[in-house]
Amino acid sequence: MSDIHTSAGTTSTATDKATANGPVANRDPGNKQGTPSARALRLPLTRGRVALVPLYVPLCIAAFFFILPFLWMLSGAFKDASEIAAYPPRLLPNSLDGRNFSASAAGVSLWRYFGNSLFVAVVSTIGTLVCSSMAAFAFAHLRSRARRPLFATLLATMMLPPFITLIPSYAIYQELGWLDSYLPLTVPSFLGVGCAFYIFLLRQFFLGIPKELFEAARIDGAGRLRQFLAIALPLSRPALITVGLFQFVASWNDFFGPLIFLTDASKFTLPVAINFFQSLYAADFGRLLAVSCVTVAPVILLFLIAQKFFVQGIATTGGKT
Numbered sequence: 029m030s031d032i033h034t035s036a037g038t039t040s041t042a043t044d045k046a047t048a049n050g051p052v053a054n055r056d057p058g059n060k061q062g063t064p065s066a067r068a069l070r071l072p073l074t075r076g077r078v079a080l081v082p083l084y085v086p087l088c089i090a091a092f093f094f095i096l097p098f099l100w101m102l103s104g105a106f107k108d109a110s111e112i113a114a115y116p117p118r119l120l121p122n123s124l125d126g127r128n129f130s131a132s133a134a135g136v137s138l139w140r141y142f143g144n145s146l147f148v149a150v151v152s153t154i155g156t157l158v159c160s161s162m163a164a165f166a167f168a169h170l171r172s173r174a175r176r177p178l179f180a181t182l183l184a185t186m187m188l189p190p191f192i193t194l195i196p197s198y199a200i201y202q203e204l205g206w207l208d209s210y211l212p213l214t215v216p217s218f219l220g221v222g223c224a225f226y227i228f229l230l231r232q233f234f235l236g237i238p239k240e241l242f243e244a245a246r247i248d249g250a251g252r253l254r255q256f257l258a259i260a261l262p263l264s265r266p267a268l269i270t271v272g273l274f275q276f277v278a279s280w281n282d283f284f285g286p287l288i289f290l291t292d293a294s295k296f297t298l299p300v301a302i303n304f305f306q307s308l309y310a311a312d313f314g315r316l317l318a319v320s321c322v323t324v325a326p327v328i329l330l331f332l333i334a335q336k337f338f339v340q341g342i343a344t345t346g347g348k349t
Contacts, residue, residue: 112317161261
């Protein structure tokens, strides 16, 4: 027994000495408790950041070329015609003069066109969210023999160019008396026209929601509509914001639709109104770039506000079938 106690005491003493005389590189001389110093913890982080430098350098270079047209547009909006045509070109203007913006607003009804674009984009976005979310929930949780064939047919419509249906759509809208109004630009979104990708995106998100939530709601007496409104929609907010951003940008930048279906110049949207600043033989590039800045600003502002939800909606969309 005495030998066992002696051996245990020797082992304990050796352990204490090893603990007290631990690696000097990982200890702070003023730290008596033996915890790792801040410098030792900071070294792996620094090495990891240095290892990412070869990745970030080409990404920054590529990002610069992507943002260069926007910088040139913003710079040209504050330049006069001689500065824009100067060679070699200069990125920075001589002075921050807002004459191009004031001349653009005075020359045409700029804010009227801005309001027209905003109205069409907001209404079509609401219609897309309502129709796409309901269709996606049906494809995700309603059981039917025709569900898979219908979903495959829906995905097949994504391969059709929109110009194929242009003439039939124009004939239908003409028979309905919708031409020269905003109905052809807004009503189809409530009917799911052009929403195949959005339905697919939301369906994949709905499939990622645990089925136990819907089963518990069904036990409590909740029907499909209540499950959709109380469970699916609140949990799918990132995906809905993503779909809303996609549709808002697509509708805001739409040039072909308003050009075909609208004839009254007072109803034009901003992409069509930009043509007023250029003719067949000349163009006022200063005012043209100023109007372009006004057109791009809401989209950039909206993306910056909803960026977190946009990334989350893309990242959390599952791949279930």
